[in-house]
Amino acid sequence: MLSFNVIPTGPLMVNCTIIYNDKNCIIVDPGGSIEKIIGFLEEKGVVPEVLINTHGHFDHIGAVFELKNRFRIPFYMSRKDEFLLRQASLHASMFGLPPVVSPDVDFDLSENVRIENTVANVLIIETPGHTPGGISFYVKELNLLITGDTLFAGSVGRTDFPYSDFNELKESILKLYRLNDNTIVIPGHGEFTTIGDEKRHNHFVRVV
Numbered sequence: 001m002l003s004f005n006v007i008p009t010g011p012l013m014v015n016c017t018i019i020y021n022d023k024n025c026i027i028v029d030p031g032g033s034i035e036k037i038i039g040f041l042e043e044k045g046v047v048p049e050v051l052i053n054t055h056g057h058f059d060h061i062g063a064v065f066e067l068k069n070r071f072r073i074p075f076y077m078s079r080k081d082e083f084l085l086r087q088a089s090l091h092a093s094m095f096g097l098p099p100v101v102s103p104d105v106d107f108d109l110s111e112n113v114r115i116e117n118t119v120a121n122v123l124i125i126e127t128p129g130h131t132p133g134g135i136s137f138y139v140k141e142l143n144l145l146i147t148g149d150t151l152f153a154g155s156v157g158r159t160d161f162p163y164s165d166f167n168e169l170k171e172s173i174l175k176l177y178r179l180n181d182n183t184i185v186i187p188g189h190g191e192f193t194t195i196g197d198e199k200r201h202n203h204f205v206r207v208v
Protein backbone atom coordinates (compact mmCIF):
# COMPACT_ATOMS: atom_id res chain seq x y z
CA MET A 1 0.00 0.00 0.00
CA LEU A 2 1.20 3.46 -0.84
CA SER A 3 2.02 5.71 2.14
CA PHE A 4 3.98 8.85 2.88
CA ASN A 5 6.03 10.25 5.69
CA VAL A 6 7.45 13.71 6.25
CA ILE A 7 10.80 14.27 7.95
CA PRO A 8 11.99 17.81 8.81
CA THR A 9 15.54 17.95 7.47
CA GLY A 10 18.56 20.23 7.52
CA PRO A 11 19.24 23.40 9.48
CA LEU A 12 16.12 25.16 8.16
CA MET A 13 13.82 22.17 8.81
CA VAL A 14 12.76 21.52 5.24
CA ASN A 15 9.92 19.02 4.97
CA CYS A 16 11.39 16.00 3.18
CA THR A 17 8.55 13.76 1.96
CA ILE A 18 9.09 10.07 1.38
CA ILE A 19 6.41 8.31 -0.68
CA TYR A 20 6.76 4.56 -0.25
CA ASN A 21 5.25 1.10 -0.52
CA ASP A 22 6.67 -2.11 0.90
CA LYS A 23 9.69 -2.11 -1.44
CA ASN A 24 10.56 1.26 -2.91
CA CYS A 25 10.25 4.99 -2.39
CA ILE A 26 10.54 8.42 -3.95
CA ILE A 27 12.32 11.11 -1.92
CA VAL A 28 11.19 14.73 -2.27
CA ASP A 29 13.30 17.71 -1.09
CA PRO A 30 15.90 16.03 1.12
CA GLY A 31 17.24 19.19 2.77
CA GLY A 32 19.87 17.45 4.91
CA SER A 33 19.82 15.17 7.98
CA ILE A 34 20.90 12.24 5.84
CA GLU A 35 21.12 9.93 8.87
CA LYS A 36 17.44 10.54 9.67
CA ILE A 37 16.45 9.78 6.07
CA ILE A 38 18.58 6.61 5.88
CA GLY A 39 17.21 5.53 9.28
CA PHE A 40 13.67 5.78 7.95
CA LEU A 41 14.51 3.85 4.76
CA GLU A 42 16.12 1.08 6.82
CA GLU A 43 13.24 0.94 9.27
CA LYS A 44 10.76 0.48 6.42
CA GLY A 45 13.11 -1.67 4.33
CA VAL A 46 12.58 0.48 1.24
CA VAL A 47 15.00 1.38 -1.55
CA PRO A 48 14.79 4.82 -3.20
CA GLU A 49 14.14 4.97 -6.95
CA VAL A 50 14.43 8.69 -7.64
CA LEU A 51 15.04 12.06 -5.95
CA ILE A 52 12.75 14.92 -6.94
CA ASN A 53 12.83 18.56 -5.87
CA THR A 54 10.26 21.33 -5.77
CA HIS A 55 12.95 23.95 -6.42
CA GLY A 56 16.68 24.58 -6.27
CA HIS A 57 17.14 26.53 -3.03
CA PHE A 58 20.12 25.40 -0.94
CA ASP A 59 18.04 24.38 2.07
CA HIS A 60 16.04 21.90 -0.05
CA ILE A 61 18.99 20.15 -1.71
CA GLY A 62 21.35 19.51 1.24
CA ALA A 63 21.23 15.70 1.06
CA VAL A 64 20.63 15.24 -2.68
CA PHE A 65 24.26 14.79 -3.76
CA GLU A 66 24.99 12.20 -1.07
CA LEU A 67 21.75 10.22 -1.56
CA LYS A 68 22.20 10.27 -5.33
CA ASN A 69 25.67 8.77 -5.07
CA ARG A 70 24.89 6.35 -2.27
CA PHE A 71 21.90 4.78 -4.04
CA ARG A 72 22.98 5.55 -7.65
CA ILE A 73 19.61 7.08 -8.43
CA PRO A 74 18.69 10.03 -10.67
CA PHE A 75 17.74 13.54 -9.55
CA TYR A 76 14.81 15.34 -11.21
CA MET A 77 14.13 19.07 -10.96
CA SER A 78 13.23 21.98 -13.24
CA ARG A 79 16.32 23.12 -15.12
CA LYS A 80 14.96 26.68 -14.76
CA ASP A 81 16.33 26.50 -11.20
CA GLU A 82 19.76 25.13 -12.13
CA PHE A 83 21.31 28.58 -11.58
CA LEU A 84 20.33 28.29 -7.91
CA LEU A 85 22.26 25.04 -7.53
CA ARG A 86 25.40 26.89 -8.57
CA GLN A 87 24.74 29.58 -5.92
CA ALA A 88 23.83 27.14 -3.14
CA SER A 89 26.99 27.50 -1.07
CA LEU A 90 26.93 31.29 -1.39
CA HIS A 91 23.32 31.40 -0.15
CA ALA A 92 24.11 28.96 2.69
CA SER A 93 26.99 31.20 3.80
CA MET A 94 24.56 34.15 4.02
CA PHE A 95 22.73 32.13 6.71
CA GLY A 96 26.06 31.31 8.39
CA LEU A 97 25.68 27.69 7.25
CA PRO A 98 28.33 25.35 5.80
CA PRO A 99 28.76 24.86 2.02
CA VAL A 100 26.39 22.60 0.09
CA VAL A 101 27.57 20.14 -2.57
CA SER A 102 25.29 20.80 -5.53
CA PRO A 103 23.99 17.83 -7.53
CA ASP A 104 23.59 17.64 -11.31
CA VAL A 105 20.04 17.54 -12.64
CA ASP A 106 19.48 14.30 -14.58
CA PHE A 107 16.03 15.06 -15.90
CA ASP A 108 14.18 18.33 -16.47
CA LEU A 109 10.70 18.50 -14.94
CA SER A 110 8.07 20.66 -16.63
CA GLU A 111 4.30 21.19 -16.74
CA ASN A 112 2.17 18.05 -17.02
CA VAL A 113 5.13 15.67 -16.99
CA ARG A 114 4.28 12.53 -15.07
CA ILE A 115 6.82 10.55 -13.13
CA GLU A 116 5.75 6.97 -13.78
CA ASN A 117 7.17 3.47 -13.48
CA THR A 118 8.06 4.31 -9.90
CA VAL A 119 6.31 3.56 -6.62
CA ALA A 120 3.84 6.41 -7.25
CA ASN A 121 2.47 8.25 -10.24
CA VAL A 122 3.48 11.89 -9.69
CA LEU A 123 2.07 14.78 -11.73
CA ILE A 124 4.20 17.90 -12.19
CA ILE A 125 2.46 21.26 -11.80
CA GLU A 126 4.68 24.24 -12.57
CA THR A 127 4.31 26.81 -9.79
CA PRO A 128 6.83 29.60 -10.46
CA GLY A 129 7.01 32.81 -8.44
CA HIS A 130 9.18 31.96 -5.43
CA THR A 131 11.75 30.68 -7.92
CA PRO A 132 11.48 30.50 -11.75
CA GLY A 133 11.58 26.68 -11.75
CA GLY A 134 9.27 26.11 -8.80
CA ILE A 135 7.21 22.93 -9.06
CA SER A 136 4.47 21.26 -7.04
CA PHE A 137 3.99 17.50 -7.01
CA TYR A 138 0.53 15.93 -7.02
CA VAL A 139 0.02 12.29 -6.09
CA LYS A 140 -3.59 11.41 -6.90
CA GLU A 141 -3.50 8.03 -5.17
CA LEU A 142 -2.73 9.77 -1.84
CA ASN A 143 -4.69 12.97 -2.58
CA LEU A 144 -1.43 14.69 -1.73
CA LEU A 145 0.15 17.92 -2.96
CA ILE A 146 3.74 18.87 -2.18
CA THR A 147 4.12 22.61 -2.68
CA GLY A 148 7.71 23.42 -1.68
CA ASP A 149 8.00 27.12 -0.82
CA THR A 150 5.04 28.14 -3.02
CA LEU A 151 2.17 27.68 -0.52
CA PHE A 152 2.37 27.31 3.26
CA ALA A 153 -0.31 26.84 5.92
CA GLY A 154 -1.64 30.40 6.17
CA SER A 155 1.22 31.89 4.17
CA VAL A 156 3.04 31.93 0.84
CA GLY A 157 6.64 31.76 -0.31
CA ARG A 158 9.06 34.70 -0.23
CA THR A 159 9.13 36.80 -3.37
CA ASP A 160 11.78 39.34 -2.32
CA PHE A 161 14.54 37.63 -4.31
CA PRO A 162 15.65 39.30 -7.56
CA TYR A 163 14.34 36.35 -9.60
CA SER A 164 11.01 36.09 -7.71
CA ASP A 165 7.62 37.48 -8.75
CA PHE A 166 4.58 37.77 -6.45
CA ASN A 167 2.03 37.98 -9.28
CA GLU A 168 3.46 34.82 -10.78
CA LEU A 169 3.31 33.16 -7.36
CA LYS A 170 -0.31 34.20 -6.97
CA GLU A 171 -1.22 32.71 -10.37
CA SER A 172 0.57 29.51 -9.37
CA ILE A 173 -1.39 29.28 -6.12
CA LEU A 174 -4.69 29.96 -7.90
CA LYS A 175 -3.82 27.04 -10.19
CA LEU A 176 -3.31 24.80 -7.13
CA TYR A 177 -6.65 25.98 -5.70
CA ARG A 178 -8.36 24.17 -8.61
CA LEU A 179 -7.51 20.88 -6.93
CA ASN A 180 -10.05 19.20 -4.66
CA ASP A 181 -10.66 20.99 -1.33
CA ASN A 182 -9.70 17.82 0.56
CA THR A 183 -6.25 17.67 -1.03
CA ILE A 184 -3.59 17.40 1.68
CA VAL A 185 -0.90 20.06 1.25
CA ILE A 186 2.63 19.43 2.47
CA PRO A 187 4.52 22.73 2.34
CA GLY A 188 8.30 23.09 2.22
CA HIS A 189 8.38 24.09 5.88
CA GLY A 190 5.97 23.85 8.79
CA GLU A 191 2.55 22.32 9.23
CA PHE A 192 0.36 20.47 6.74
CA THR A 193 -2.82 22.08 5.47
CA THR A 194 -5.49 21.43 2.83
CA ILE A 195 -6.45 23.24 -0.37
CA GLY A 196 -9.89 24.02 1.11
CA ASP A 197 -8.41 25.64 4.24
CA GLU A 198 -6.01 27.80 2.23
CA LYS A 199 -8.72 28.89 -0.23
CA ARG A 200 -10.78 30.11 2.70
CA HIS A 201 -8.19 31.38 5.18
CA ASN A 202 -4.92 32.26 3.42
CA HIS A 203 -4.68 36.06 3.67
CA PHE A 204 -2.19 36.30 0.80
CA VAL A 205 -4.20 34.42 -1.83
CA ARG A 206 -7.83 33.77 -0.95
CA VAL A 207 -10.72 32.93 -3.28
CA VAL A 208 -13.79 32.44 -1.10
Ligand SMILES: [Zn+2]
Nearest residue numbers: 055057130149
Ligand atom coordinates in the same frame (compact mmCIF):
# COMPACT_ATOMS: atom_id res chain seq x y z
ZN1 LIG B 1 12.88 28.24 -1.29
